[in-house]
Amino acid sequence: MAGRLHPLVVHLPIGILVLAGLVGLFLNNEGIARYRNALRFIYCAGTLFALIAVFSGLNLEGLSSYEGKNVFWHKWLGITTSILGILLFLYTKKNRSKFLFTLLNLGMLLGLTITGHLGGRMTHGPNYLLPPDDLFKKTDFTQFSDSTELFKEVVFPVIQSKCLRCHQSGSENGGLDMTSLQTLLTGSQSGKVIEAGNAANSEFFKRVSLPANHPKFMPPNGPGMSYNEIKLIEWWINQGAPEAIKIGELKKDQHNNEFIKRIFGIHSGTMDPLASLSVQLASPSLLDSLNVLGFSVKKISSTSNGLDVVPRTPNLKLTSGQLAGLLYIKEQIVWLNLASTQLTDEDLQIIGQLKNLRKLHLEHNPISDKSLMNLEGLGYLEYLNLYGTGVSDFGLSSLAKLKDLNELYLGQTRVTEEGIKSLQQTNPALDIAGKASLFELSK
Amino acid sequence: MHHCNDYRKSHSRRDFLSTSALGMGAIALSGLLDPLSLAASNRVPVYGPLAGLPHFTPRVKRVIYLFQSGAPSQVDLFDHKPQLLKYQGQDLPASIRGTQRQTGMSAGQKIFPIVPSRYSFKQHGKSGHSISEMLPYTAQVADELTVIRSMYTEAINHDPAATFIQTGSQQAGRPSIGSWVSYGLGGENENLPSFIVLLSKNSNGQPLYDRLWGNGFLDSQHQGVKFRSGKDPVLYLDNPAGMERVDRRRQLDYLNDLQKLQQERVHDPEIEAKIAQYEMAFRMQTSVPEALDVKGEPDHIFDLYGPDSRKPGTFAANCLLARRLAERNVRFIQLYHQDWDHHGGLPQLMPAVCKVTDQPSAALIKDLKQRGLLDDTLVIWGGEFGRTTYSQGKVTAESFGRDHHPGCYSIWMAGGGLKKGLSYGTTDDFSFNVVENGVHIHDFQATLMHLLGIDHEKLNYKYQGRRFRLTDVHGKVVHDLLS
Numbered sequence: 036m037a038g039r040l041h042p043l044v045v046h047l048p049i050g051i052l053v054l055a056g057l058v059g060l061f062l063n064n065e066g067i068a069r070y071r072n073a074l075r076f077i078y079c080a081g082t083l084f085a086l087i088a089v090f091s092g093l094n095l096e097g098l099s100s101y102e103g104k105n106v107f108w109h110k111w112l113g114i115t116t117s118i119l120g121i122l123l124f125l126y127t128k129k130n131r132s133k134f135l136f137t138l139l140n141l142g143m144l145l146g147l148t149i150t151g152h153l154g155g156r157m158t159h160g161p162n163y164l165l166p167p168d169d170l171f172k173k174t175d176f177t178q179f180s181d182s183t184e185l186f187k188e189v190v191f192p193v194i195q196s197k198c199l200r201c202h203q204s205g206s207e208n209g210g211l212d213m214t215s216l217q218t219l220l221t222g223s224q225s226g227k228v229i230e231a232g233n234a235a236n237s238e239f240f241k242r243v244s245l246p247a248n249h250p251k252f253m254p255p256n257g258p259g260m261s262y263n264e265i266k267l268i269e270w271w272i273n274q275g276a277p278e279a280i281k282i283g284e285l286k287k288d289q290h291n292n293e294f295i296k297r298i299f300g301i302h303s304g305t306m307d308p309l310a311s312l313s314v315q316l317a318s319p320s321l322l323d324s325l326n327v328l329g330f331s332v333k334k335i336s337s338t339s340n341g342l343d344v345v346p347r348t349p350n351l352k353l354t355s356g357q358l359a360g361l362l363y364i365k366e367q368i369v370w371l372n373l374a375s376t377q378l379t380d381e382d383l384q385i386i387g388q389l390k391n392l393r394k395l396h397l398e399h400n401p402i403s404d405k406s407l408m409n410l411e412g413l414g415y416l417e418y419l420n421l422y423g424t425g426v427s428d429f430g431l432s433s434l435a436k437l438k439d440l441n442e443l444y445l446g447q448t449r450v451t452e453e454g455i456k457s458l459q460q461t462n463p464a465l466d467i468a469g470k471a472s473l474f475e476l477s478k
Numbered sequence: 479m480h481h482c483n484d485y486r487k488s489h490s491r492r493d494f495l496s497t498s499a500l501g502m503g504a505i506a507l508s509g510l511l512d513p514l515s516l517a518a519s520n521r522v523p524v525y526g527p528l529a530g531l532p533h534f535t536p537r538v539k540r541v542i543y544l545f546q547s548g549a550p551s552q553v554d555l556f557d558h559k560p561q562l563l564k565y566q567g568q569d570l571p572a573s574i575r576g577t578q579r580q581t582g583m584s585a586g587q588k589i590f591p592i593v594p595s596r597y598s599f600k601q602h603g604k605s606g607h608s609i610s611e612m613l614p615y616t617a618q619v620a621d622e623l624t625v626i627r628s629m630y631t632e633a634i635n636h637d638p639a640a641t642f643i644q645t646g647s648q649q650a651g652r653p654s655i656g657s658w659v660s661y662g663l664g665g666e667n668e669n670l671p672s673f674i675v676l677l678s679k680n681s682n683g684q685p686l687y688d689r690l691w692g693n694g695f696l697d698s699q700h701q702g703v704k705f706r707s708g709k710d711p712v713l714y715l716d717n718p719a720g721m722e723r724v725d726r727r728r729q730l731d732y733l734n735d736l737q738k739l740q741q742e743r744v745h746d747p748e749i750e751a752k753i754a755q756y757e758m759a760f761r762m763q764t765s766v767p768e769a770l771d772v773k774g775e776p777d778h779i780f781d782l783y784g785p786d787s788r789k790p791g792t793f794a795a796n797c798l799l800a801r802r803l804a805e806r807n808v809r810f811i812q813l814y815h816q817d818w819d820h821h822g823g824l825p826q827l828m829p830a831v832c833k834v835t836d837q838p839s840a841a842l843i844k845d846l847k848q849r850g851l852l853d854d855t856l857v858i859w860g861g862e863f864g865r866t867t868y869s870q871g872k873v874t875a876e877s878f879g880r881d882h883h884p885g886c887y888s889i890w891m892a893g894g895g896l897k898k899g900l901s902y903g904t905t906d907d908f909s910f911n912v913v914e915n916g917v918h919i920h921d922f923q924a925t926l927m928h929l930l931g932i933d934h935e936k937l938n939y940k941y942q943g944r945r946f947r948l949t950d951v952h953g954k955v956v957h958d959l960l961s
């Protein structure tokens with residue numbers, strides 16, 4: 036326990052002994068004689084505290100993980116300095132050679148300086164005297180692009196800021212050199228610190244993810260890694276600790292998607308599904324007249340010229356004359372809702388010409404299989420609602436050609452389980468809500 | 479153009495109709511269909527979206543918000559904390575309690591005895607959502623749900639908290655979410671209001687105020703219209719006995735002429751709003767009875783929503799109506815159910831309110847899903863804050879209670895544009911603090927608006943010298959929730 040106080044007590048003897056050394060250097064023999072008692076008192080006090088520092092240091096050596104050349108020289112120079120302090124205390128008892136006195140003082144000051152420096156190197160890292168900006172760069176996880184190299188540009192900066200001030204070349208600090216991936220993978224004196232593909236078994240990950248007050252927690256001084264940084268190390272090791280891999284080449288498995296997204300700032304939610312649509316802007320006067328015709332026609336969004344069309348009054352019959360009005364905007368319509376409008380199979384010939392349709396609501400209409408043939412040309416159709424219509428298995432064959440279709444609603448129709456099964460075989464990605472009650476299976 | 483000049487826009491339509499040949503042809507055509515509807519439509523256009531809206535491609539076109547007023551206990555429903563059993567009856571550690579604000583109802587307690595949930599939890603579906611045995615029906619639709627377990631709010635009492643989540647401000651006076659949506663996106667059905675509110679009849683607990691669905695400073699046609707259960711869903715909507723529909727039409731025509739005279743003199747947008755509302759009421763005289771008439775619904779639908787769905791005014795009946803309104807393209811349908819404020823007697827009250835709400839909520843998801851409407855509808859289930867992991871008052875074998883807890887709570891959403899089956903956010907082992915991915919009320923609102931294609935930072939309204947928006951100056955879209 037006393038060892039833990041070492042960093043605290045070392046500063047006192049440094050101050051006192053520096054004062055003693057300087058006073059000793061500047062006094063002549065006459066001065067020494069006049070202030071002998073005071074001078075001896077300073078040497079005595081400084082040396083006493085130096086000895087306390089030495090003993091606490093020796094105690095700390097057993098407690099801590101410090102090792103290597105630094106510790107050796109720090110220890111012995113510290114002891115030497117203390118001995119010099121004792122000698123000076125004894126030497127000043129009587130009048131003696133000023134030359135030897137000066138030499139002893141210089142030796143003690145030099146010893147103090149070097150010992151202190153080595154101590155600083157151990158606690159603050161070998162480069163503690165250099166300006167800190169290139170050592171403590173903050174990891175900004177928002178500026179990465181697909182060509183960013185995972186290890187070099189994302190993982191290594193974390194190591195650099197959190198580990199590298201101690202773990203450099205040489206046998207110090209467990210013999211772990213983290214200056215390059217090769218030396219990091221080589222490991223420390225006690226073996227490998229990374230088991231590629233298994234973070235839970237890797238000493239590196241274990242140490243940085245321990246509770247901060249655990250004696251083995253790394254880094255021993257300063258703030259530990261942030262949550263994101265720890266997760267990054269874990270994930271990188273689990274990926275097999277690769278060196279030359281770019282963010283764009285990473286396999287984005289379900290489990291880690293959220294995390295990758297968070298640290299790399301990739302959002303899939305903002306992708307515009309209509310980004311590829313390029314059609315002319317429909318004239319406002321045309322839209323106004325379609326409004327009078329009975330349709331509410333709106334631009335899908337400010338960034339797209341696609342149109343969203345619903346009847347102004349739902350559940351009313353639409354005539355083929357009204358529907359024909361839609362042909363004025365046949366390129367632009369991407370969403371069309373014609374639920375419960377008493378459509379006939381003939382009306383579907385008009386709908387079949389709206390070639391950019393993405394979503395089509397035809398539910399609750401007395402339409403049959405014949406209608407579906409008209410939809411074969413709607414190559415971009417993604418959503419088709421046939422709930423409560425007269426379609427059957429026979430008509431589904433027309434839908435097999437719709438490659439983009441991914442949602443299909445067939446409830447309350449004459450479609451059978453077999454029909455759904457065979458359609459599912461031709462289009463496995465299609466999400467079909469069929470006859471059977473959807474959720475009974477999960478009961 | 480400055481919004482003070484908005485009145486000028488009202489001329490453009492008339493100008494168009496008098497000059498465009500196509501327009502005249504179209505009028506002639508639609509005039510053959512239904513003279514009465516043409517008469518009405520010529521006067522009032524459907525409320526369209528504001529210029530430039532939606533800001534981007536919407537993922538959903540409408541919202542059904544099942545507001546659970548009083549605040550359901552996340553500890554007993556969604557936020558499973560098996561570790562709490564170890565601490566049963568012990569004082570909540572001060573390190574966990576931290577600086578969390580407490581209400582006056584329990585702040586004075588000498589100890590805060592931890593009460594683990596007395597209900598068992600199971601993981602359900604492929605998503606593995608942990609859901610309490612109290613919600614067996616919700617568990618059936620687990621894979622459709624996106625559960626946020628890390629919601630947190632700033633308010634600690636019902637009124638400010640409900641006002642906060644509904645309007646973005648704890649002080650009353652701002653527009654409700656539905657009003658903002660109606661203002662920004664307009665309606666899709668010219669015969670029904672774009673923002674409709676349904677309250678559960680005979681549910682007790684914290685009072686609900688009309689301002690929760692109020693329009694604030696927005697034009698008054700954007701306020702939520704409350705539909706009552708029973709003979710008159712909207713009060714004073716029907717013509718008095720003996721008055722014919724044609725007479726009412728004629729009366730409105732004269733009234734409109736008078737109001738337009740006034741409008742040309744003072745250009746007050748509220749006059750336009752008034753005309754619009756009179757016209758809407760006229761159309762609602764037929765559209766509302768049609769929309770709310772559930773006689774045609776088959777038995778299996780009533781069975782799906784549960785026996786209560788045959789009793790008008792229950793939460794179940796309202797869920798069924800919500801589906802019918804969604805089918806009619808109503809933009810924002812808001813249900814309120816009270817009874818969740820379990821300060822005491824939770825073991826008795828919780829099963830009762832779950833029994834009333836669980837099956838209809840899940841049925842709504844199933845029904846929308848099978849009809850293909852869940853694809854462009856957003857369904858939200860949740861309250862205004864959470865409840866404490868410790869008991870308010872004594873814990874006995876029969877009874878205990880939970881106090882208000884703004885620090886964390888759970889809600890679920892379902893519908894288009896969301897990651898189905900995602901469980902988002904983490905709380906600590908006590909269900910007391912958010913540990914990861916906290917979702918603030920403003921974040922939730924921003925995400926809701928985003929799904930509708932609205933940039934929550936851009937939809938604002940200048941009032942009394944400054945621009946207001948739903949999320950005030952806060953809120954981040956939670957992209958992690960979006961597919």
